[in-house]
Amino acid sequence: MxxxxxxxxxxxxxxxxxxxxxxxxxxxxxxxxxxxxxxxxxxxxxxxxxxxxxxxxxxxxxxxxxxxxxxxxxxxxxxxxxxxxxxxxxxxAVSASTRMGGHFVQGHVDTVATIESVTPDGNAYTFRLSPRDKSLLRYVVEKGFITLDGASLTVTKVDDAQGWFEVMLIAYTQERVVTATKQPGDEVNVEIDVVGKLVEKSVVGYFESTTKDGPPAILEKIVGRLVDEKLNTLQR
CATH class of the missing domain: 2.40.30.20 (Elongation Factor Tu (Ef-tu); domain 3)
Incomplete structure (x- = not known):
């Protein structure tokens, strides 16, 4: 870890x-x-x-x-x-006394991403990246964590339709990671925040366990309740 x-x-x-x-x-x-x-x-x-x-x-x-x-x-x-x-x-690897200033990183690379562009923004740089495995974008959220070449960074923007996400490297980070020296066309290792994958698996498992002859029962109850509330409102 x-x-x-x-x-x-x-x-x-x-x-x-x-x-x-x-x-x-x-x-x-x-x-x-x-x-x-x-x-x-x-x-x-x-x-x-x-x-x-x-x-x-x-x-x-x-x-x-x-x-x-x-x-x-x-x-x-x-x-x-x-x-x-x-x-x-x-x-x-972390020790018992390590301060968790970044986020939980496993060191298990999910995919590589190609740098599409590098845009100056004051003394910072915005990197736009396109992952090889586009399906992983469902775990990439604005202001969420992502790991690029082992560096914990914050996602600043995501475009699922066009298949890219962006991160910003501030001046301090530029001096301490190899990513800052890379150019459009270069590749970086990407590890998605494991929390998103764990939540997805838990939610899917829960819905699958509540399925009865079609749509998940819990969804039926939620939709039914919303419909009833709407009808009651219209009848008033």
């Missing part, structure tokens, strides 16, 4: 193909450096969010660490597009 508050920006210094017999396919081992500040309490097996993707530390030494990336992860995230010299957002 993470907060979406990026602790530091690391640099990819090596990418090595993993043995298919160990990775289940053409996986990759990443070596990420320039991140000594988050390795002071590191242990092999710890989780670190790399561009919003929860990866396991396999080795670490001084200012760098290694993490394996499975083929499925490469397909679902932008980690497969990294190269030597690429910058990545990094965050350690």
């Amino acid at each position: 993470f907060t979406g508050l990026v602790e530091t920006i690391g640099t990819v210094t090596a990418l090595t193909s993993l043995d298919p017999s160990l990775s289940g396919g053409n996986g990759t081992s990443l070596t990420i450096s320039d991140c000594a500040s988050i390795l002071t309490d590191a242990q092999a097996g710890d989780s670190i969010s790399v561009n919003g993707t929860c990866l396991t530390v396999t080795e670490f030494d001084g200012p760098s660490f290694k993490a394996g990336v499975a083929p499925e992860t490469l397909r679902r995230t932008n980690l497969g597009r990294l190269k030597e010299g690429s910058k990545v957002n990094l965050e350690r």
Whole structure:
């Protein structure tokens, strides 16, 4: 579990193909450096969010660490597009003493989104993004949380019909996340706020459990009550 508050920006210094017999396919081992500040309490097996993707530390030494990336992860995230010299957002998993300044982030990327435009607004920038999986837009709401490359951001606008959403990066955030350096056409990892998905599953499950020979019984009662109230009003 993470907060979406990026602790530091690391640099990819090596990418090595993993043995298919160990990775289940053409996986990759990443070596990420320039991140000594988050390795002071590191242990092999710890989780670190790399561009919003929860990866396991396999080795670490001084200012760098290694993490394996499975083929499925490469397909679902932008980690497969990294190269030597690429910058990545990094965050350690939360501890019992962590202050939750962002929101609950799992490090499980739902989809990637393409940056459609970057528009200056004073000293801030508005990013318009189009997700690869448009069905996920039903969880994206104005003023709600969303995670882009591991950074917890607030949604400023959503257009379900045209298939895009917007976020704003203030000056402070621009200096601390890799997203600020990206341009139209680049991709970012997206994790939807898990609360929306949990609520949807609970509501759907409740309605399904109250179904009787057609529409959910609870909806029938609500509609019936509204009709009765309207008729009573008209008869007065």
